[in-house]
Amino acid sequence: MIETRKAAEEIKRAESLALACHIGPDGDALGSMLGFGIAARNHGKDVVASFGSPFVVPANLSFLPTDLLVAPSDFPKKPETMMVFDAGSADRLGELGSNAGKAGTLIVVDHHMTNEGFGDISLIDSSAAATGELVYELLELLDWEIDHQIATCLHTALVTDTGRFTYSNTKPETLRIAAALVEAGAQPAEIGRHVYEETPFGYLKASSAALSRAALDEERAIVTAVVTDEDLREAGIDWGDIDGLIDTLRLAEEADVAALAKVHDDGRVKVSLRSRGATDVGSLAAAMGGGGHRLAAGFTVERDPEEVLGEIKRMVEDFR
Ligand code: 5GP
Numbered sequence: 299m300i301e302t303r304k305a306a307e308e309i310k311r312a313e314s315l316a317l318a319c320h321i322g323p324d325g326d327a328l329g330s331m332l333g334f335g336i337a338a339r340n341h342g343k344d345v346v347a348s349f350g351s352p353f354v355v356p357a358n359l360s361f362l363p364t365d366l367l368v369a370p371s372d373f374p375k376k377p378e379t380m381m382v383f384d385a386g387s388a389d390r391l392g393e394l395g396s397n398a399g400k401a402g403t404l405i406v407v408d409h410h411m412t413n414e415g416f417g418d419i420s421l422i423d424s425s426a427a428a429t430g431e432l433v434y435e436l437l438e439l440l441d442w443e444i445d446h447q448i449a450t451c452l453h454t455a456l457v458t459d460t461g462r463f464t465y466s467n468t469k470p471e472t473l474r475i476a477a478a479l480v481e482a483g484a485q486p487a488e489i490g491r492h493v494y495e496e497t498p499f500g501y502l503k504a505s506s507a508a509l510s511r512a513a514l515d516e517e518r519a520i521v522t523a524v525v526t527d528e529d530l531r532e533a534g535i536d537w538g539d540i541d542g543l544i545d546t547l548r549l550a551e552e553a554d555v556a557a558l559a560k561v562h563d564d565g566r567v568k569v570s571l572r573s574r575g576a577t578d579v580g581s582l583a584a585a586m587g588g589g590g591h592r593l594a595a596g597f598t599v600e601r602d603p604e605e606v607l608g609e610i611k612r613m614v615e616d617f618r
């Protein structure tokens with residue numbers, strides 16, 4: 299449902315807005331939330347923004363203007379008006395899911411195909427390349443000016459969710475919005491450098507360890523790999539530093555699907571899935587209790603990682 303007008307009315311009415319995005323935020327989650335938050339603050343709203351633990355901004359996104367961020371423990375327990383960005387379901391909010399449950403009015407801005415709708419006002423459009431696109435349209439309707447900071451946030455959202463405008467979700471409208479954001483002061487070269495061209499040396503070590511163990515199942519056209527907390531510790535990096543690894547794994551041309559299992563010390567296994575087009579990994583992830591998009595999705599389980607990857611290998615053919 300796309301209730302942009304209803305959302306705009308509620309936003310205009312509210313004096314304060316509490317914003318949240320999905321845990322382990324990416325460029326679209328943080329960019330769309332912060333971009334909207336800065337615009338709302340510019341219009342006199344009392345704004346806070348946060349995301350569930352671990353409350354760490356990934357290093358490659360720390361160039362974004364983050365002064366609206368508060369720790370999840372400082373987030374209003376019963377916000378009068380709360381907005382959620384880029385989260386396909388309430389459980390993607392971590393501990394802030396309980397705040398969302400108690401919010402007076404909950405507005406959900408999202409583009410995940412697996413979003414079945416939650417909250418009171420929905421701005422959900424799975425044809426949008428990024429949640430940042432929906433925020434742009436909302437700001438247009440509100441007639442709120444887009445300054446260079448907002449433009450930087452929203453451009454980052456678009457760049458990251460479209461794979462630098464190369465994925466099939468990139469539409470003419472996506473590029474028109476990107477052009478407007480550049481006109482408003484977003485600097486593509488600078489954003490690209492921060493997001494894609496800078497990584498701690500340890501990333502090379504951890505990714506080479508994980509990639510050296512990668513396996514290709516040519517018959518089922520799937521490439522899999524495992525990266526562990528131990529790999530990261532040895533390399534001296536954090537989970538936020540390893541987001542780009544799936545993009546290397548998915549380069550294997552023999553595979554339609556890439557599956558990366560991120561194994562945490564506490565037993566959680568977060569699986570990232572990517573498809574070249576023949577496999578609907580969004581539905582596959584949903585079948586495993588997660589969600590996402592047709593070509594990029596994920597889920598989290600507490601199981602043996604090799605066993606989970608084995609199950610995914612057996613499942614892929616059912617989702618083609
Ligand atoms: P990534 O692999 O980059 O973490 O996530 C790819 C896509 O799948 C993103 O759109 C993300 O929101 C979604 N996704 C990743 N993990 C989960 C999960 O555990 N649950 C749900 N519902 N979606 C996920």
Ligand code: MN
Binds near residue numbers: 326327429459
């Ligand atoms: Mn997104």
